Structures are given as structure tokens and as C-alpha cells.
Amino acid sequence: DIVMTQGALPNPVPSGESASITCQSSKSLLHSNGKTYLNWYLQRPGQSPQLLIYWMSTRASGVSDRFSGSGSGTDFTLKISSVEAEDVGVYYCQQFLEYPLTFGSGTKLEIK
Amino acid sequence: QVTLKESGPGILQPSQTLSLTCTFSGFSLSTYGMGVGWIRQPSGKGLEWLANIWWDDDKYYNPSLKNRLTISKDTSNNQAFLKITNVDTADTATYYCARIGDWFAYWGQGTLVTVSS
Numbered sequence: 001d002i003v004m005t006q007g008a009l010p011n012p013v014p015s016g017e018s019a020s021i022t023c024q025s026s027k028s029l030l031h032s033n034g035k036t037y038l039n040w041y042l043q044r045p046g047q048s049p050q051l052l053i054y055w056m057s058t059r060a061s062g063v064s065d066r067f068s069g070s071g072s073g074t075d076f077t078l079k080i081s082s083v084e085a086e087d088v089g090v091y092y093c094q095q096f097l098e099y100p101l102t103f104g105s106g107t108k109l110e111i112k
Numbered sequence: 113q114v115t116l117k118e119s120g121p122g123i124l125q126p127s128q129t130l131s132l133t134c135t136f137s138g139f140s141l142s143t144y145g146m147g148v149g150w151i152r153q154p155s156g157k158g159l160e161w162l163a164n165i166w167w168d169d170d171k172y173y174n175p176s177l178k179n180r181l182t183i184s185k186d187t188s189n190n191q192a193f194l195k196i197t198n199v200d201t202a203d204t205a206t207y208y209c210a211r212i213g214d215w216f217a218y219w220g221q222g223t224l225v226t227v228s229s
Contacts, residue, residue: 039215041159048208048219049159055214092159096214100174101149101161 002027002095006104012112013083021078021107023093028073029056037097040069040078043106044089052091053078085111114138116148116209116220123226130196130225134209138218141167141187147212148192150183152205153222160205164212165192199227 007022036056041049051060053069066081093104116136147166163183164172182195210216
């Protein structure tokens with residue numbers, strides 16, 4: 001199984017500051033088709049997860065451009081520029097390269 | 113507009129079979145490339161993928177659940193189903209269904225399932 005390892009944030013993050021969440025996979029998520037099968041989700045308190053980023057760096061429809069994804073085959077970063085109160089929640093990375101599909105353990109973002 | 117809604121028994125006893133239904137709209141599971149996945153989340157914990165079913169009836173399961181899972185679909189009624197046999201207290205969780213492509217694009221609100229004697 002591909003293991004997804006997420007880093008922690010130095011919470012709370014001051015409002016207006018940027019925050020970067022890291023995720024590392026135990027195997028390269030770069031497919032031979034050139035796409036990297038790494039997705040990011042945000043689960044706000046009491047809500048279902050929502051898709052933020054797919055294929056490592058493509059923002060989902062309706063997602064603020066304050067969110068950006070980057071990385072290589074095994075090391076990934078979700079950057080949130082100028083964090084706002086609505087960004088509070090748990091962020092998950094997830095690989096869709098191969099089965100079984102796996103998620104990271106989540107990174108909690110708190111705002112000051 | 114894509115929507116999904118999960119339904120389940122709410123509470124059941126150990127060793128019973130859990131039957132979950134995902135009723136969706138805004139897409140069809142007979143359309144090329146479409147799929148539905150099931151994910152669960154114990155209270156206060158992370159996300160665990162369970163199973164996927166695709167438009168062509170291709171199915172994938174999380175091997176950690178050791179053959180306890182069965183996923184199916186009813187294309188005519190826009191529903192997908194998941195059965196988990198021989199449940200245990202460790203299966204207590206919120207169960208989500210989601211439309212899938214190369215990602216979990218749209219999620220339902222989740223249904224809480226409690227396994228208790």
C-alpha cells in the first residue's frame with residue numbers, strides 16, 4: 001500500500017499569514033501519462049470533505065486561488081496564502097494512483 | 113448539480129450485516145468514466161477508503177477489510193450500495209459516498225453507523 005504522511009502546522013496561524021501543508025508518499029505518484037495522482041481535501045468542522053486540488057496542482061471548480069498545490073513525485077505541498085477564518089479544518093492528501101486508495105492522516109489548521 | 117445522499121440503519125449489533133445506500137443525482141453510473149466510492153471516518157479520526165464501483169461494473173475493494181465488502185449499483189435508480197458483513201464495534205463510523213473520477217469530486221453528507229450490543 002502507498003503510505004501518505006502529512007506534516008503538522010504550527011497552530012494557530014495568524015489570520016492573513018500563509019500556511020504550507022506537506023504530504024509525502026511512499027511511492028512516486030507520477031504516472032506514465034505525465035499526471036501526478038495526488039489530491040487535497042478540506043474537511044471543515046462538522047462537514048463532509050471537499051475537493052480542493054487534483055492532479056497535484058489543479059484547483060477544483062470554485063476553489064479560491066489562495067490555494068495552490070505543488071510538488072514532485074513523492075513530496076507535495078498545499079499552500080494557503082493569506083489564511084482566513086473559513087480555512088479552518090483538517091486538510092487531507094490522498095493518492096489515486098493505485099489501489100488501495102489511501103489518505104494522509106490529516107493536518108489541522110487553526111486560525112489566530 | 114451533483115448531489116449524493118447516504119442512508120443506513122443507524123445502529124446495528126455486532127456480527128450483523130451493514131447495508132448502505134447512496135442515492136445520487138446529476139450524473140449517471142452508466143456514463144463512461146463515472147464511478148462511486150465509499151469512504152468512512154470514525155469519530156475524530158481520519159478517512160479510510162472502502163470500495164469503488166465504475167460505470168462498466170469494475171469494482172475495487174480495500175483488502176484491509178478482508179472480503180467483508182460488497183459494492184453494487186442500480187443504474188436505473190441512480191443508486192450505489194455497500195454491504196459490510198460481520199460488523200464489529202470498530203466499524204462504527206460516518207460513512208460517505210462520493211462521485212469519483214481521478215479524485216473524490218463530490219461527497220454526500222455522510223451517515224453515522226453505530227455498532228453496539
